Amino acid sequence: MTHHPVRTLVVDDDFAVAAVHRGFLDALPDFTVIGEAHGGGEALRAVDTLHPDLVLLDIHLPDISGLEVLTRLRARPGPPVDVIAVTAARERETVRQAMSRGVDHYLVKPFTRTAFLDRMREYLARRTEVQRLGPWLDQDEVDQLLHHRPRTALPKGLSPVTLKLVVDTLRTTDHDLSAQEVGDRAGLSRVSARRYLEHLVTTGKAEVQPRYGMANRPAHGYRLT
Numbered sequence: 001m002t003h004h005p006v007r008t009l010v011v012d013d014d015f016a017v018a019a020v021h022r023g024f025l026d027a028l029p030d031f032t033v034i035g036e037a038h039g040g041g042e043a044l045r046a047v048d049t050l051h052p053d054l055v056l057l058d059i060h061l062p063d064i065s066g067l068e069v070l071t072r073l074r075a076r077p078g079p080p081v082d083v084i085a086v087t088a089a090r091e092r093e094t095v096r097q098a099m100s101r102g103v104d105h106y107l108v109k110p111f112t113r114t115a116f117l118d119r120m121r122e123y124l125a126r127r128t129e130v131q132r133l134g135p136w137l138d139q140d141e142v143d144q145l146l147h148h149r150p151r152t153a154l155p156k157g158l159s160p161v162t163l164k165l166v167v168d169t170l171r172t173t174d175h176d177l178s179a180q181e182v183g184d185r186a187g188l189s190r191v192s193a194r195r196y197l198e199h200l201v202t203t204g205k206a207e208v209q210p211r212y213g214m215a216n217r218p219a220h221g222y223r224l225t
Contacts, residue, residue, distance in 0.1 A: 005032040006124065009052040011043040011069070012036075012086070013061050021056055021086065024116050030124050040064035044072055047081060054082045054123070059089035059098070067094070070101045084123060086116075132164060158199060162188070166196040167224070170206065176221030178211065197222045 008031050012018040018036045025031045035050050037043040040061040047055065055073070059066035070083055085098050088109040098106055104126075107119050133141055154160060169186045170177060177185075183193035200206035204225060211221040 005030055006053045006127065007032055007034045007050070008054045008056060009034060009043070009046055009050060010036045010056050011038070011040075011046075011061070011066070012056075012058040013038050017058075021116070024113055025120070027117065028120055028124075031120065038062075040066065040069045043069050047073060047076075051079075052081060054084065056086045057083050057103075059085060059087040059094060067097055067101060070098065070103060074102045082123070082127070084119070129160070132161060134168075155199060158196060162186075162192075163196055163199070166193060167200070167205070170200075170222065170224045176209065176211070176223040178219050178221055182222065200224075 008025060010018050010021050010025075010033055012021065015036075015038060018038065022033045022036065025033050031054075034052055035046050037046045038061075040063050043055065043057070043061075046052075057066045057069060061069070066085065066087065066089075070085075073081055073083060082104045083102070084105040084107060085103050086107045086109070089095075090108050095106055105119055105123055107116065154163065165186050166182060166188075169182050172185070179194035179197055180190045182188070182197060183190045186193060188196075197206060197208070201208050201222070206222050207225050208220050208222050211219045
């Protein structure tokens with residue numbers, strides 16, 4: 001899958017603050033700022049015109065509140081747009097309403113550049129995770145989406161994308177596969193495929209059993225549990 005930069009609209013009533021946020025995003029090659037808006041109405045028009053993937057949304061806007069903008073964004077037809085609230089509003093009820101109206105993250109001002117970049121990277125990791133999921137989700141995947149839970153950290157050197165490829169490869173057959181067979185089907189080396197297969201066995205998502213092939217040489221067959 002080819003990943004394009006996240007097309008981002010920055011919404012803040014303060015021109016200087018909007019410029020700062022734009023500058024922060026310039027440090028992240030996976031994001032590109034396609035526009036700025038400084039009021040709620042302007043933000044809604046910009047979304048209709050520019051079709052961003054992500055809106056960084058202030059709550060305190062001069063015409064209509066960011067909460068109302070969020071409500072209208074969620075009610076509009078067409079592809080959904082992600083929204084991260086970037087605001088000084090920290091009242092419990094405001095945060096609760098933002099969550100209930102579908103905000104993806106909530107970043108409270110003031111914050112450091114590092115905190116901002118960390119939150120954007122968290123968002124990007126979750127966005128990538130959502131995009132790589134298949135059309136049908138298991139309970140673990142549903143829980144991750146609902147609760148913003150990251151997947152359990154993989155051992156060093158293992159990639160979530162490649163792990164998903166190995167799992168999908170095992171799902172394509174009703175019998176066990178050797179590491180070599182998985183590697184051939186997934187475009188991986190046998191050694192690399194075996195590392196992912198052993199991780200699946202360790203985490204209880206796959207099982208392994210002896211197989212005997214030519215010259216009665218033992219091998220291992222893997223299948224999902």
